[in-house]
Amino acid sequence: MSDQVKSEPFILNIGPQHPSTHGVFRVKVKVDGERILDAEMVMGYLHRSIEKLAEERTYTQNIPFTDRTDYLASMSNNLGYVLAVEKLAGIDVPERGQAIRVIMAELQRLASHCMAVGAFANDTGAWQTPVMWTFREREKILDIFEMTSGARLTCNYMRIGGVAFDLRPEFEPMVRKILADFPPFIEQLEDMLSGNEIFRARSIGVGVLSPEMATNSSLSGPVLRSAGIAWDIRKADPYSGYEKYDFQIAVGYNGDCYDRFIVRLEEMRQSCKIIRQALDGLPGGPHSTQVPLALRPPAGEAYARVEGPRGELGYYVVSDEGPTPYRFHIRPPSFINLSALREITIGSTVADAIVILGSIDIVVGEIDR
């Protein structure tokens, strides 16, 4: 409106109690009409100071903490921490353990991306239908987790040196069934959403992220890849046997919300490919090496990282030869992916801000740790 029509901007609180902030997370938005002038994030509502607690527990006792930071990707978190400690203590994992770890991490990526894709479609306004579909598929994966590790969400399945339990005979048919009906489900989602005119109108060109801004703001994961940067830790720094599997990285075109959506869909397809290859070539032998309960790794530090569903999930562990880590730091992909949120939302409308927040796919447990 022209300057004669003076409408003074006012502060609007999106969150902490808001239907689409995916958890307890607040964005204080300075708004002039529908246009956003400034966005400021307020967080810390879920801060349990896991890094302080971890300093007082042995390396094995810290594994359940890693489940609870990013409660939507507990397997990937376990894998990250366990790799860091093994790198620190110089423990090697048997073939079977590595293969099981890869299968579990990729299944967890499928489940987490289902959640991300469904929640994003829900933010653009598709009233619950995509969420219900993706949750139906996610349930099947959670059943597998419950069967193998005992818990659906916080599995606590991986141990230093391997995995907690070996796979049960029913594991293989269940995973085969999932691999059979996931690709058609992704086709169905694409027909319903990617091809849908309204969905494209709501997400193409919204929250565009330039490659320089993405790199400079140290983003990672689908958000970075949608900006056109082909960087995936599984390919760049293969861990736990990823170099054996043949798969591709999905890279977007112009870094907007639509690209993040299609990158996640493509990653789900690639995960299915990996799981199939890992399952076919599942080696026999022990599923983990014996590690003393109060492991005392040699003094030193290690930074190991894993390609989690939300991005590069790093664990920086410093040991002083004591049974407990001297310093335990988690590199939270959701927390760091938010550093570009302010620049993207300024200038867009309130409705777009919600869609952008949904496309970045944050988990508040991981932000506040």
Next chain:
Amino acid sequence: MTLLVFLASKNWYDIRDLSNISRVILEGLDRFLPSGIVYVVAVLLGFVASFLIFVLPSQLIVGVYGERKIIGRMQSRLGPNRVGPKGLLQPIADAIKLMQKEALTPKFADKAVMWVAPIIFVAPCVLLFAVIPFGPNMIIADIPVALLYFLAVSSIPVLAAFMAGWSANNKYSLYGAMRIVAMTISYEVPLVMALMGVVLFTGTLSLQEMVLWQKSNDIWVVFLQPLAFAIYFICVSAELNRTPTDIAEAESEIVAGYLTEYSGMKWGLFYGMDIGYAIAASAFAATVFLGGWSFFGLDKYIPPWAIFIAKTHLFYFLFIWTRGTLPRLRLDQLMTFAWKFMLPVALINLVVVATERMLWQELTDGKLTQGYLYLFAIVNIAMAVAIVYAWARMLGYSPKDETPMRPRLFNDARGYVPVVSEKGGR
């Protein structure tokens, strides 16, 4: 004894036309009541009949229960099946639950306006059904300007929504209020244009005569003017803010829009009447576009009001379908869509229909025979598709949208990979 004779004489048992029953009751009452009162009773009886037989069951059964069941099915889940046999008592359970919930009023809210808003939101919904014909002579008020009456009454709930939004003294509800007003104004204009196209052919504004015209000419207006039907559907779903245009109470963006501060039965009224208006709009669409209670002569055997109710629920299914599947448009996209696309297309449609009406007048030199209508129908269907496509191309929509649906794929990790011109990747 006189009662038996009295009852035998009037064919009240003929359920095809419920007006016989009402006539019998009225004549019976006329004997006991003073002279003038029977008209008031007739109107009351009309309202009670139409409301109880048609609105309440279809609103509860189809609106609350049916919608949740169908949307549940679309989302691969069951939908309500706990309360009562197969979940049929769910609407009543909702109503009772809402009844005993506390209706909060924020401290600095405008209490008077906040209390009045639901009432003004509810009243017009019942008024709408006075004009809609359920059968040959089953209509409460056959006024000659029924169409305009419908438009007039359907513009009042917008004010009620605005009052609710403004008086709740909450930022989100203020957003909802401003959004609903802006959207309704811009979607009322194409709606009126589309309905003008219909009136050109039927020649009357009264709904009963429209149905009779469609019955006598054995053609439904929806075949005659598909474009008007499409515009009507989009505009009405925008005004009732149902998806894909439910931005006034967009759950994911502004919590619940103008309904944020409402709770208990006040919210229940808004929610119930949302469905009531949707049914009123589909009833109106059924009469104007789908030939009301006539079914190409079959209405002599099937009760006309049954045909009419079936058509209303058919149209209402369209609302449920879009609500279950489509995402939501942004406010500015909706505005540009209304003013840049809907209005011009409606105007073109009006021009074409007017020329057809002139042709019809000349060719049949006044007798307006039925044959030409089928010709016009075919021409109109082709014209509808042509106009929509041509105008969209004119506005810059290119079918081969350049953003592909699949990302690029690479085998190894590397830094930034610029998009090559031929759309890279697979």
Next chain:
Amino acid sequence: MTRQISGAELAAASERLVPGSVAKTTEWTCFLKPETLRETVAALRLDPEMDLVHLTNLCGADYWDHFEVVYHIQSFDKNHIATLKVEAWDREKPSVQSLVPVYHGAWMQENEAYDLFGIVFEGHPKPYRILLWEGFPGWPLRKDFLSMPGGLQPGLNEFSGVARRIAPPVSVVE
């Protein structure tokens, strides 16, 4: 495989770009002098040969007598990662040059280090306690921050042999 740049190679590169910027080097990390920190990191970022463009991880660490800020910076095209460290010896008010002008990604990670360790980053556009509320007494991740009343470390006493009882420093708020 992402190549971990050795301390010596990193020190050589930073000496080449900004002479006198390296404090000391260990096998895999290189300690930079606090005063020329921002300058060296900016030079490393723009240097075509090192090309450290992506600040992956930034975190603080408390080693009783001094604070340490650890930077893991990696390059996409060259696929290698470097570990840089900076020490802050002043226990009361540890301060380090902020890297926000070089990497926008440092904005939130530095705020988190400030919030949990009390390390002040000069030149940070908007330093505030990102996770905790403003009035929180003390800096939680410091070693001498008493997590349990009475100063007894929770949990592990029977494993670590000696009960690690730490005398409460002056700054404890009852």
Next chain:
Amino acid sequence: MEGFGVVLSFWVLAAVTLVSAGGVMVSRNLFHAVLFLITTFVGIAGFFVLLSADFIAMAQVIIYVGAIAVLVLFAILLTPHAGRDNGETRMLLPALLLSTCLGAVFIFVIVDADWRTISESPSVGVRELGSALLGTWALPFEIASVLLTAALVGAIMLVRSPEEEAEDALV
């Protein structure tokens, strides 16, 4: 249109309209004033129905209640402190004086004029109205539409923001 029901509804409508008209004047909150104004418009529409001019009644509701009142509400939204209390104005005395004089003039005119009441009310249906508008009164109808378009364009020109004006600058 006569009979007991019509007379009763006339007096009810008259009461409602007058009360809400008074409410427009008296109410302190600007928003309440507009709501009273809307009730007055609806009351006037009711009078048209009583005079069996149903097209005008419906047009009145659509135009006044549907569009003009909504735009007045929009105007309120944009005025910075719309909800302020515009109660205490020093203009009370002159206002009273003016209103009494005006009232006197109206009452004199009502009493003095000889109302030639025609017996049956000519039923002006929509069809006759339409043909009159486009037949005998076509010219004023066209002039009115041209005038409205001019007003529309003028309004848009007023509110154009500097950037839009820069776009169309001739130089």
